[in-house]
Amino acid sequence: MTTARHLRRGAAELAAPFPPLLAEAERLAATVLMGEHGRRRSGMGDEFWQYRPAVEGDEARLIDWRRSAKSDVHFIRQREWQAAQSVLIWADRAASMGFTSDKEIPAKGARANILTLALSILLVRAGERVGMANSVTPPRSGEPQLLRMAQELTTEVVDGDYGAPQLTGLRPNVRAVFLSDFMGDIAPIEAALTKAADRGVRGALLQILDPVEEAFPFNGRTIFESMSGALKHETLKAGDLRDRYLDRLAARKDALSTLARATGWQYHVHHTDQPGSAALLWLYTALERGR
Structure with missing residues (x-):
């Protein structure tokens, strides 16, 4: 009896994050007007x-x-x-995605997770197949697939300060979406997009940033520390770093934009203090353009 009770409690605790995550994703998906992905259709599908x-x-x-x-x-x-399409999604879950500058603003990773599920809901209901890019399970349609994806997204995985796209499930001619802050080494991102382009895969890059990462509102003595604590830098004149930081951020955005254009992808920046609906609409539209 004790074992059964513990098992039931463990199952309830494991499943607890899924309903709120899916419910929030459902609400976000509901804000986007459903449209077609350009598929030819024949009414009842007899042709x-x-x-x-x-x-x-x-x-x-x-x-x-x-x-x-x-x-x-x-x-x-x-x-x-x-004639459904398959869409693979990679949501960065490295330590840097846990950052938020304000308790009223969602962490970058939380916003990426919600956008991943909300986009998947829209795609599944439009008849598409969806899956995680780092999963060996092929893209599938239907509500059970959304639950599987929610489970993957709520399983804590932190691999270093910065993430790189994982393309375990990449197949020729699917579409893909990468959600990340893209603040780490750009070489793995270049390699992933080149690999995708070589296989005829097109998609969308969504760079998710906290507003503080755009403004750099620091002055005086400041200690900068990575989310994992592995990197730390102390300065007495943080304001002197602002111009150099903003130049490097602009250079990173330009590099991502150039890389996206060269590989036939779409690129966009989303800030976590802005409504997720705008980012979701952009992603949905970007996938239409990338067909």
């Missing part, structure tokens, strides 16, 4: 659209055995309404 090779996660009942018999590959016969 043939195309054949495509079967991939992991496809149900056997969807295979067109007559077409598949002509080759060594199984094919799915898609009708227009079934």
Whole structure:
């Protein structure tokens, strides 16, 4: 009896974060007017659209055995309404994403998580498949997939001060979204986007910053410390660093924008003191443009 009670309590504690996270994501998603992703449709979906090779996660009942018999590959016969796209999302969960300058402002990571789920809700309800870019599980549609993603997002993972895109589930011709502050080494970001472009993957970069990171309102004696505590710098004249810092931040934004253009991606900056709905609408629209 004691074991069962402990198991039930443990399950309740594990599931506790999901409803609030999903509820907030639902509210955010509801602020964005649902639109089409440009798919051709035929009302009830009776008109043939195309054949495509079967991939992991496809149900056997969807295979067109007559077409598949002509080759060594199984094919799915898609009708227009079934021609769903797959979208992979990477939400940075490194230590830097835990920063917030004010208790009334969400941390960067919290905003990234909400945007990830809200975007996934919109995509799933538009008939798309979604998944986490760092997961071996292929993109899927349906409410159960949203719960799986919520579980991944609420599992604490902190790997260093700054994150880099993880592309475990990257496949040719899917779309992708990266949400991060992109304040660490830019080389892994360049490598990830180059790899994605080589596979025909396009998508969106959303740089999430706290307003303090834009303004640098520091003067006098200041101790700057990374979220993990691994990096620390003390200065008596913080104001003297403002121009150099802002120049480097502008250079980083320019580098990200240039990299996005070169690889066919979209780039945007979002501040955590602004409504998440604007960022969500931008992401949704960016995926339409990147088709």
